[in-house]
Amino acid sequence: MDAVDVSGYFQERYYDEKFIDFLQWNSENGKRTIYTLNTYNDDTVLELYNAVMQLRTVVLPEMRSLKNVNPKRRKRRTVQVLVKVHETLERELKLLVRLIDRKPLMNWLLYPLFTVARSLYSNAKKFEDGTAYVESCGRAVHRCFTMCLQDKNEENWRLNKRQGVYFFVVLEFQIYHRLHNYDMIKNLVKAVETHQRMGQIPSPRDSMLSMFRALMVTYHYYMGLYFCSQTVQYDKAYEFLLLSYLDCPAATPTTRGPQETKILRLLFPCALVSRRLVLKRRDPFQDALIRTINRGDIPGFKTLVQANELQLLREGTYLPTSKLVHLVNLQYVKRAVEQRTGGGTQVPLQTVPQLTECDIALLISSGSIKGYLSHGHACLVLSKTNAFPPLQRR
Template sequence: MNYMSLSHYLQLVERYWKTPDGYKLATFLSLRHEHAAYGNFQQESPEGLVERFLCAPIDEFVCYHLKCLYYIAQGDFQEAYQQQSALTQAFIKLLQSQKEENWSLPIMYTVCLDLRLVAQQAEQQRVGSNAKPGEILEKAAECLMGCFRVCAADNRSSEEDTKRIGMLALVNQLFKVYFRINKLHLCKPLIRAIDSSPFKDTFSLSQQITYRYFVGRKAMFDSDYKLADNYLTYAFENCHRSSRKNKRLILIYLVPVKMLLGYIPSKYVLEKYDVIQFWDLVQAVVQGNLKLFDEIFERHESFFIKCGIYLIVDKLKIIAYRNLFRKIYLMLNSHQIPVEALQTALVHLGQTDVDLDETECIVANLIYEGKIKGYISHQHKKIVVSKQNPFPPLSSLS
């Protein structure tokens, strides 16, 4: 779009409102379109001019939009959020009134995405104040839920007419808010709604990838690693090859999940997507080298915390224990392993605060999880492992 006057912009909005053309109107109500940077569009009080060209309810939408642009230009994201929130709530009324049509869904996608982005900026602006963290994002989620309820309530079965085809886009926006404010329990009813939708296989591939990425992450936090692997693998394999940033983001969660299930990622893939932090960790786990594991875990601690996988990566240590004990079993070539031999190996690898009782606890945990087949003879202080496949492959346990 070349530079245009505000009056020309309003004339175009009027044309696309009367057509109606949801895609064109979405462009003219987007905070990310190039017109948003034009100084003449940043209006603190645009009502007079807007009402000369537009009628209700589109005049209200445009007024809120131009005011939002004004406050963004002023750097006041909290007031900008108020304007975008008001626009979203006004749009919900339009959506509710459209009983037999869904042409305005593109506007909904744009308005809701901008609401979340402005809310994030407003939250950042409040950092350091006495305000409750996440409060603006929670309010934004309430607006998004308003749109979601309207779409979910549309019982028409035709994909061309129903608003339910807009549900997944809203769910993905809500997921992004809930993950940011750490309220993952609120995702459950949304997941049920999508999984029971007759349109779940007809949503766009990009929306399905985003959905499975977030559901996969939630499954990971719920310790359902098989489900997490399923969803994250789908997201990674179907994400476009040119979307390296998104593929890397998916891998950050998929790699530890794969490792917990006994699969070893290739160094080539880790290097290709710049998550090589995991490679030394892979070597430490495979070798059962607890000293190296602790060193790497500490070295990349900030990365693991930032990505939200600190606790998940920490669980990989139990696999390192399993691999170390398997090495000792092979060295001793006996199905009766002295607990003292295991403890000596642990101390040698830097676990100096582990005594015999704690070593037994580690083994008991491995037996309970099925990673070792056997039992502990407390009387003789020995681990008696099965004569058949005492250390079953981890992938067989998933």
């Protein structure tokens, strides 16, 4: 068994894996370590130590003993233990915030603070009806976010607490998505972008977040998801999702992991709608989507989207995928023009029966077709030169 004096971390202002294991009260690695508090005279540190040790020495054994409890009583006892964990972790979070907020040179505690906040969220998700606990967790995490933003230290940017703000942005994204609270997501993104624009917080790659690749992937994914599904800014969504994809480690050179697949399912329609390059690695649905676009197969496209509607809604990709009908319509008109005989620039509307005049007008107004609708002659009059200009990136 290893022995670790927790007070040493506060005296020398650093953390390591053993300190994180100490805060992760149910960590497997922490079982092999004895934690003590010997020489640090600070009431807040003492409270923090006692709170963690209560979880380690009292609550954890109680949780492990639940498997021996009568099944009829187990559910009630499990809830009681989870409530104890929730309350103690909230207290730990408040104590860490107090230490960081009131003492100088305590930035080293920002990542440990994040690990406790993440444990609080993980515990809140274990409740059968845990909405109230997840909401409580969201408020606690937002206090951490606010504390980071309110640091006025401009002399040494590296010691500014704003370096850790993205830890809590990532966690708030996860919490608000679980609660389906899209207004809070909107407010969070607005706050982040405003502070970035004013130079009041560093970019993610210049912050503490850059040391944690998985968190960078998550941050860029949620930003991309927001701009894709909430504001329909597909070009901006594409940029964030591409960053997320490029940072995401592949499972193997030839296969995708679940996280990579999740990102690509969102990136793919955004890349098409914003007219960017499309990655070669696609799944069967994406291949089928490309085929319907290339053929101008309007019924096939609608059938494909309808058949995958629930999956697309769950992924947040329904809107950008449905927007691809614009490309299908354009290809349909192109094929109709190529197949008709007689030449000329007039295309009778009866040769494109699957499109309404409104559909064609949208293609013209977007610049995808150069020409105009002649209602008197019931035809589409194409420009004599470059009737179908190359699609430009948006």
